[in-house]
Each structure stands twice: as C-alpha cells, then as structure tokens.
Amino acid sequence: MENYYTPSALLLPLAALSLASCGNQKKEETRQPNIIFMMTDDHTTQAMSCYGGNLIQTPNMDRIANEGIRFNNCYAVNALSGPSRACILTGKFSHENGFTDNASTFNGDQQTFPKLLQQAGYQTAIIGKWHLISEPQGFDHWSILSGQHEQGDYYDPDFWENGKHIVEKGYATDIITDKAIEFLEGRDKNKPFCMMYHQKAPHRNWMPAPRHLGIFNNTTFPEPANLFDDYEGRGRAAREQDMSIEHTLTNDWDLKLLTREEMLKDTTNRLYSVYKRMPIEVQDKWDSVYAGRIAEYRKGDLKGKSLISWKYQQYMRDYLATVLAVDENIGRLLNYLEKIGELDNTIIVYTSDQGFFLGEHGWFDKRFMYEECQRMPLIIRYPKAIKAGSTSNAISMNVDFAPTFLDFAGIEIPSDIQGASLKPVLVNEGKTPADWRKAAYYHYYEYPAEHSVKRHYGIRTQDFKLIHFYNDIDEWEMYDMKADPREMNNVFGKPEYAEKQKELMQLLQETQKQYKDTDPDEKEKVLFKGDRRLMKNR
C-alpha cells in the first residue's frame, strides 16, 4: 500500500486527490504481484509438520500452508541440486536446459523466468545458494554462497555478491535472511519484485546454528518402518547404491565423531575445514555438545542394528536442528513482509530442490525416483488468488514454477517452456482441472558417481510409478503407490498388473514424446560428461 498512497498525495487539492486515488486504485488492482521463491537444499516433507511429519514442528512453514495451499504431489524431475535448480529457472527438463548432473555448468545465456520478469519491469534478486557455477544472469542483485564449490558454508560463509567476493560473519541461514531483508529495504518501491531466497540448510553435513547445538540431544526420533530394508523384492539399483546410514554416513564429516584435539592433529580432515570457521565460543559449545556422542560411540557396544539406529538418531538430531533455523528465519521474513504491508501482495512459495531420505530404505541423500526424495515440499501463500487451507493432489513438477510465476505476472508464457502454469489449480482451491497431466516425468543422469545411484527415468501417476534403470543395467520397476506407499515391492512383470503395466508403458512413451526425451538411453551417452566417482561434496 505504501507504494501507492504516499504522503505527497495528501497535499493535492481535493479534486486532484480523488482523481489520483481513482488512478491509484486502478494501479493497485492491476499491479503485478511480488514473488518470493523460498527454497532450501535437501529439505523433505517428512520433516515438515504441515505434511503430517512426526519428527519436528515447523510453525512458520505451517503458517504458509494454513494461509495458503499445500501440494501433495509435487515432484522433482531430476532429484539433485544443480539440475533441479536449472529446471526451476528454465521451466525445462534437464535434457533441454543442458544441466544434467552436478558436474555441469549452467548456460546462463538461455531463457530463464527471472530474465523474463526483469524484462517485464520486475526487480529481481537471488540470495543464498545458487550452485549453477556460471555467473547469475537476469538479476538486479545477486549474492550467492561461493565456498565449497558453491555448496557454501554454515559458519562465516563466503559470498559472491554482484561480482565481488566477501566473507560474512555468522550463521548462513540467518545471514541469508539478513541479506534478503536488506534487499527488500533498499528496493525500488515503484516496481514489483521477485526474490529468490535460497538456503543452504539442511544440506549435508548438517551443522546447526549455535543456538540449536545439542537441542535434540535428549530426543529420540521415531524410526521409519523400513530403516532396516534388505531390498528384497527390488532390483540391483536399490542394492548397489552407496548412500546408506550403515555404510556411507561417515564418522567424521557426517557424525562429527572427532574431538578438537584429534582435528588439530590432522588439520587436513574435512570436518576441521568447517569447524575452524566457527568462532572459539561456538567451538567450545560444539565440543561440549558432541563430547557425549563421541564417548557413547567409543564405548564400543553398538553393533549391527543398534549401531544403525544410533547413527540414525545422530543424523536426525543434526539434520532437524538445521531445519529449526530455517523455520525461524521464514518467520522473520514473513513478519517483515507483514510489517511493510507487502505480505498479501506477495506470492510466497516454499519448496526445496528435492526431497531427501531420512532413514527410509536405510538411506540418507536423494537421487532416486523413490517417493521420499522425488517428492518436493510445495506450499504457496497468496490470499488474492489462493483459498486459505487448501490442498492439492494435482501432479505438479518443478518445471511448473517458472510458467506459474510468468502467468501471475501477466507475461505470456514462451512456447518452449515445458512445464505448465499451476495458476488454474491455485485459483481453483487446489482442484485438479479435467485436462491436467496424468504423470510427472523423471530422469536422473549422474552415474557413475558418488552414491552410485544408477541412471533411470520414469513416470509417477496418481497411483503408480514406473521406472527404468539403464546404462550398466536394464531393469524395470513398478510400484502400486496406494497398496505399497513405501515402494518395497516391485510389481513389474507380475501377471495381476499386466494391464496396468501396459498402460503405464504407453503413458511413459507419450510423456517422453511430449517432453522430447524420446531416446533417453542413447542420448545420455552424449550428455553425460564422464565418470564422476571422484566428485565429492555435493
């Protein structure tokens, strides 16, 4: 409101004032909405109370959902950081935008939604995680995490800000919010804005804010029913991955089982590289919090399943503690918008670049087209178009975000954008329009690589999932999501599913044709850039 009812208007003669008010009213009605696109890294719906998760309370995220809409079936089309971000920016699948895996560099010369918004008069900014290697384009202001190959640091993080390298003091989640508020403070109030507010948290190695260190030390989190999955009933892909809590989670980097003295004896240790960034008083707190964990582990009586359970608890304690700061900072940002009178003029989206395994199938990490990581959180608040408390089962994908923003901004959606605007769903209380898509498409490329998740593509419909693993394997999987929501029982090839299988194979082909991924197995040999087994730190 303050944009349009400035104090100078009060000095105008009455007639002029009423004319001005009339014009202002019109301007208000036709004004393009602001957009705040909040995205975290590796946050998953199991760790959000508005999705019914039983691990943690997320009151500020819940506020967005309660005052807006929650999508139950939003899917990443390639569940990995860089690729997902490229899909979001372009509204196109990986094989079209060229960023197939985390060894890629984003071709920033291509069309993106921030560029289109900027051309249409929006003030654009990106703050926080970028992870696309090339310099951001289409932003009036950018300030991105630059340490650790753009993964960024939790403590005293490095930023690359409008072309300059700077180091900030403090905790990344808080700093990114400070920077977001600073941008909003200094913005041109005559223009709508689009701000991409991207947190590093809760990405590995899950380092909580100083105020949250040890906060869950006395909490025991419920274990997922398939924490001790033996992969019976699945194929090689599930068995041959390298992302298990049992084997892959490391004692130092992930579980933080090193004392200060041990780190100082081997300062090349990766944990030390992030520990040393903390101020001494935080290091002291860290030491006291993790001393108990280290002692417990070193008693040596944890074996087999009890060791897996124990590791799971430590993983949850750290991961969920980083989510606390994310939620608090979302609250700060919402309160700030309320204070400046822009809350209801702003489309507020909260999502994460993909979901994550929190012990399901015995795993952490992502990449697989299995539900916990393929599914993204998606909650949106915009009271001018969205009924409070609505939910949607419409099959949606991260390539839909770009056309949705363009649609709300009144910009024509370019025909080469592959996603669909979610506006018809949003303005219709979440109901799925009759002509809506039947399946989400997925294609993962990064193999051979860290975590050894085989290349695969497939579709997710309301009730089923069909997956083809390829490259050094040729295996199909199909899941009946209603009967088997945890994806424990591959029904591909089972006679009772023959009819459904035929239907899904047909739908997969049609979907690939529609999205121009018509020769996925072959094309990838050209697209993939080689063996990434040595690439760490994603």
Ligand SMILES: [Ca+2]
């Ligand atoms: Ca991620």
